[in-house]
Amino acid sequence: MDHSENHIDESLILAYLKGTPLPEDELKDVERWLENPNNQQEAQKIYQAWELSLLSRNRKVDVDAAFQRIQPKIDSSAPKGKVVNIKRTWWYVAASVIIIVTAAVFYLKKPQNKENILQLKQLTAKTVVKEFMLEDRTSVSLKKNASLTYDSTSFSQSKERLVNLKGEAFFEVAHNKDRPFSVLTSDAKITVLGTKFLVKTFPDQPTKVLVVEGKVAVKYNKSKQEIILQAQEEIMSQNDNQPISKSSANVNQLYWKTGIMQFKNDSLSSVFETLSKEFSHKIVVENEAVNHCKITATFKKQSLETIIKVIESTHNLSSHASGDSIIIKGNGCK
Known part of the structure; x- marks a missing residue:
């Protein structure tokens, strides 16, 4: 018998796709037909088309309807007069592929396991x-x-x-x-x-960056705008009506890191503003002339x-605390 020319009824193909037991x-007949390498290739083509049909649908698949969708492909690729079938082995393979794909999707969607959580590092500074x-x-x-939070594995390998x-x-980034x-805020x-x-990144405030070196x-x-900062430059304050811009850096913002705060012929208005931010204390001037x-x-x-x-001694001023504020008194400057 020339198995490559053997006619196999379409119902057998559907039966094998469904896993229905067949008479001995x-x-x-199907097994003998599959002994021919050419027939095996044809069976593989059908299997691949059928598999794609199943995997492309989210709901439970109607195998009969799926086969009808791929039948034109079979008719165009198979030699004239030949109807091909799929060995039961293909059904088992198809089932295993679907199980594997489902398992993969489940793995990607499920929460991180303990091992993954351990790879996530969080560094914190609560009070100091x-x-x-x-x-x-x-x-x-x-x-x-x-x-600061990061994945130690991807940080080291990506x-x-x-x-x-x-x-x-x-x-201070290692070159x-x-x-x-990259720092994400x-x-x-x-x-x-x-x-x-x-x-600096805080809720409801735009991220601020200052470059030392x-x-x-x-x-x-939001804006997709990119700005390049050189040494001794920083991002200026922003609002929704203005584009991002940069200015000369005020390095006194680094007092908590460097321990150095330097003023060069700066107005007390500017000095008090800096001190308020760095020490989280409100400084109030009773006489506006003091700011000059x-x-x-x-x-x-x-x-x-x-x-x-030191400021009091320099300009003959006085101060006292009032709640969380510091009140500055004096004649000030013209």
């Missing part, structure tokens, strides 16, 4: 500044109430070193031209190769109380 004589060294030798200083920041942090270092992405920079690229999610006074001074790891006393 029909089963033997904390210093951390990452796997790539990048140094990170977290201001109090700040946190093409991009990626971390997520909440709060304020200073980075690696082949693996950029709620509204921006900051990317560098190796540099020193400050990032090197160069960084800051890209905001200027000061040149360098403070190294001094408390707010000591700095205020």
Whole structure:
């Protein structure tokens, strides 16, 4: 018998697709037909088309309807006068493929297991500044109430070193031209190769970046605008009506990190604003003329109380605490 020319009824194909038991004589006919390599190739084509038909549908598949959809492909690819069938083995393979695909989808959708959770690192600074060294030798200083989260596995192995920041942090990034270092915030992405920079990110406020050394690229999610910051530059305050811009950096923002605060002929208005931000105390001036006074001074790891006393002594002022505020009194300057 020339098995390649053997006619096999279409109902047998549907029976095999459904896994329906067949009479012994029909089963033997199909098996003999499949002994021919050409017939096996034809069976494989049918299986592949049928498999795609099943996997492309989300609901329970009607096998009869699926077969009707692929029948034109069979008719066009098979030699004239030949109807092909699929050996029971193909049915088992098809079933196993569907199970594997389903299992893969389930694995991707299920929550992370314990092993995956252990790969996620979170560095926090609750009440004081904390210093951390990452796997790539990048140094990170977290201001109090700040946190840094990253996947240690992908951080060490992927093409991009990626971390997520909440709060304020200073980075000294280990240079690696082949693996950029990126900081993600709620509204921006900051990317560098190796540099020193400050990032501030708080709820309902645009991310602020200040560069001490090197160069960084800051890209905001909403505007899609990218801005390049060089050393001693920072992002200016933004609002919805103005594009992102940059200005000369006020390095006194790094007092919590460097312990150095420097003023060069700065107005007390500017000085008090800086002190209020860095020490989280509101400073109120009773006489507006006080704001016009200027000061040149360098403070190294001094408390707010000591700095205020120096300012008082310089301009013959006085102060007292009122709740969380410091009240400044004096004649001021013209």
